[in-house]
Amino acid sequence: MQSSTPAGRAGRPRSAAADTAILAATRAALVDLGWSKLTLGDVATRAGVAKTTLYRRWAGKNELVVDAVAELFDELELPDRGSLPADIEGVVLQFAAILARPEARSGLMAVVAESTRDDALRERIRASIVERQKRLVLEGRERAQARGELPPEPDAAEAARTADLIFDMVAGAVVHRTLVSAQAATEEWVRSFTQVLLWGLASRPTESGGGWA
Amino acid sequence: MQSSTPAGRAGRPRSAAADTAILAATRAALVDLGWSKLTLGDVATRAGVAKTTLYRRWAGKNELVVDAVAELFDELELPDRGSLPADIEGVVLQFAAILARPEARSGLMAVVAESTRDDALRERIRASIVERQKRLVLEGRERAQARGELPPEPDAAEAARTADLIFDMVAGAVVHRTLVSAQAATEEWVRSFTQVLLWGLASRPTESGGGWA
DNA sequence: GTATTACGCTACGACTCGTAGCGAAAGCGT
DNA sequence: ACGCTTTCGCTACGAGTCGTAGCGTAATAC
Numbered sequence: 001m002q003s004s005t006p007a008g009r010a011g012r013p014r015s016a017a018a019d020t021a022i023l024a025a026t027r028a029a030l031v032d033l034g035w036s037k038l039t040l041g042d043v044a045t046r047a048g049v050a051k052t053t054l055y056r057r058w059a060g061k062n063e064l065v066v067d068a069v070a071e072l073f074d075e076l077e078l079p080d081r082g083s084l085p086a087d088i089e090g091v092v093l094q095f096a097a098i099l100a101r102p103e104a105r106s107g108l109m110a111v112v113a114e115s116t117r118d119d120a121l122r123e124r125i126r127a128s129i130v131e132r133q134k135r136l137v138l139e140g141r142e143r144a145q146a147r148g149e150l151p152p153e154p155d156a157a158e159a160a161r162t163a164d165l166i167f168d169m170v171a172g173a174v175v176h177r178t179l180v181s182a183q184a185a186t187e188e189w190v191r192s193f194t195q196v197l198l199w200g201l202a203s204r205p206t207e208s209g210g211g212w213a
Numbered sequence: 214m215q216s217s218t219p220a221g222r223a224g225r226p227r228s229a230a231a232d233t234a235i236l237a238a239t240r241a242a243l244v245d246l247g248w249s250k251l252t253l254g255d256v257a258t259r260a261g262v263a264k265t266t267l268y269r270r271w272a273g274k275n276e277l278v279v280d281a282v283a284e285l286f287d288e289l290e291l292p293d294r295g296s297l298p299a300d301i302e303g304v305v306l307q308f309a310a311i312l313a314r315p316e317a318r319s320g321l322m323a324v325v326a327e328s329t330r331d332d333a334l335r336e337r338i339r340a341s342i343v344e345r346q347k348r349l350v351l352e353g354r355e356r357a358q359a360r361g362e363l364p365p366e367p368d369a370a371e372a373a374r375t376a377d378l379i380f381d382m383v384a385g386a387v388v389h390r391t392l393v394s395a396q397a398a399t400e401e402w403v404r405s406f407t408q409v410l411l412w413g414l415a416s417r418p419t420e421s422g423g424g425w426a
Numbered sequence: 427g428t429a430t431t432a433c434g435c436t437a438c439g440a441c442t443c444g445t446a447g448c449g450a451a452a453g454c455g456t
Numbered sequence: 457a458c459g460c461t462t463t464c465g466c467t468a469c470g471a472g473t474c475g476t477a478g479c480g481t482a483a484t485a486c
Contacts, residue, residue: 011431012483018433034330039473050434055475105329112392113322116315117247122395130393164394165405169382172389177381179325180343182335192378192417200413204405224462225452231464252442263465268444 021047022054026068027103035110062114062121069107070128072098078136084144088194091136092174096185099178109179137163169197234260239281240316248323275327275334282320283341285311291349297357301407304349305387309398312391322392350376382410
């Protein structure tokens with residue numbers, strides 16, 4: 001016999017308020033201290049919970065920061081600006097605005113760095129951030145196809161490869177511009193970037209050889 | 214009266230061998246431990262020097278890792294493959310090969326993350342890695358112009374902006390592909406990426422409005 | 427009411443940090 | 457050859473963080 005509660009075990013349930021408080025405290029600590037000087041003890045104090053509570057829910061600093069940063073990117077949405085170039089510019093500007101926030105800057109790159117030696121962490125990042133935001137590429141393409149700006153995709157595998165390429169180019173360029181080159185992704189820059197991306201994509205063959213434009 | 218030695222102060226000179234040993238030991242430690250678990254004491258032991266010697270030469274872990282990683286990218290060179298697309302594909306593949314090495318993966322992203330909160334560190338990265346490798350973009354453009362594949366640049370400022378855009382797109386996309394998406398930059402991927410980049414750039418107006426193609 | 431789980435708190439050994447102090451070693455200039 | 461200057465290796469140190477264990481209490485399901 002199953003219990004009446006869905007997946008509920010017996011006993012005192014975990015406080016959902018504590019979760020949100022901890023994640024918010026983590027972001028605040030990232031702003032004040034950055035990743036390397038962030039300590040779990042400090043986060044616990046800021047959140048008003050015991051350090052042990054933190055260790056009961058997260059395996060370590062990496063996992064905690066991934067979850068704290070992942071929430072930031074959930075506010076991304078694809079604005080309907082009327083045309084594909086305008087849509088892309090809009091979402092890129094949103095992405096740049098998030099990366100301009102210190103809690104995203106220091107946190108995101110740090111966990112990516114750690115993930116190069118931790119497969120489980122990399123998978124956590126992929127699932128909770130990367131794959132989650134790839135929706136924007138897919139939505140954008142669907143909307144452009146509905147507008148007639150893009151042709152339908154004949155080959156599903158090729159379409160997936162193209163989506164991956166776009167995502168790597170967009171996210172990579174914006175991250176590199178803002179974090180490595182340390183220059184703001186201004187509207188002018190975004191416009192130039194979008195133009196290069198779209199014209200370049202227009203040249204892509206559908207596999208056989210010729211472009212579709 | 215100046216001393217005869219160029220910039221030499223009196224006293225025992227610093228061992229150049231120690232520098233190379235320390236940087237090599239740092240890369241070895243990055244491979245074995247990654248950035249977060251790398252300790253300066255361990256590096257000193259691996260290099261066969263005292264921990265105090267290390268602190269006399271570098272301010273901290275960040276600066277040390279920047280120097281250790283920067284050396285990796287100095288082996289990049291622009292191969293002459295006969296055409297601009299082929300040249301780009303060649304250098305991108307080299308870049309991807311370096312990023313495939315664990316000492317580059319974990320080290321580079323970690324110091325970039327730290328640099329978001331440390332202006333001096335960011336400047337050190339910019340000078341010793343970013344600006345240093347931007348030469349590849351400039352060389353590639355010059356060579357393509359000599360071949361007649363690209364027109365001469367009328368506006369120097371616009372040319373610099375374009376070079377920055379190219380660098381952000383190339384480095385960003387490769388880094389994102391290999392480190393975040395965690396997929397190898399295969400020849401097929403590099404070919405697709407290069408095609409998009411070049412076709413996109415071909416569309417760029419020289420400022421007035423029309424493309425030059 | 428009872429079983430079960432989460433929570434807050436304290437304390438702990440192990441480890442790393444960055445620095446200070448010392449004597450010895452290695453060049454530089456005369 | 458000789459002193460001057462700087463670096464080097466070594467040891468030791470207080471401060472801080474880590475992750476865990478143990479305990480009594482609080483909150484929920486049955």
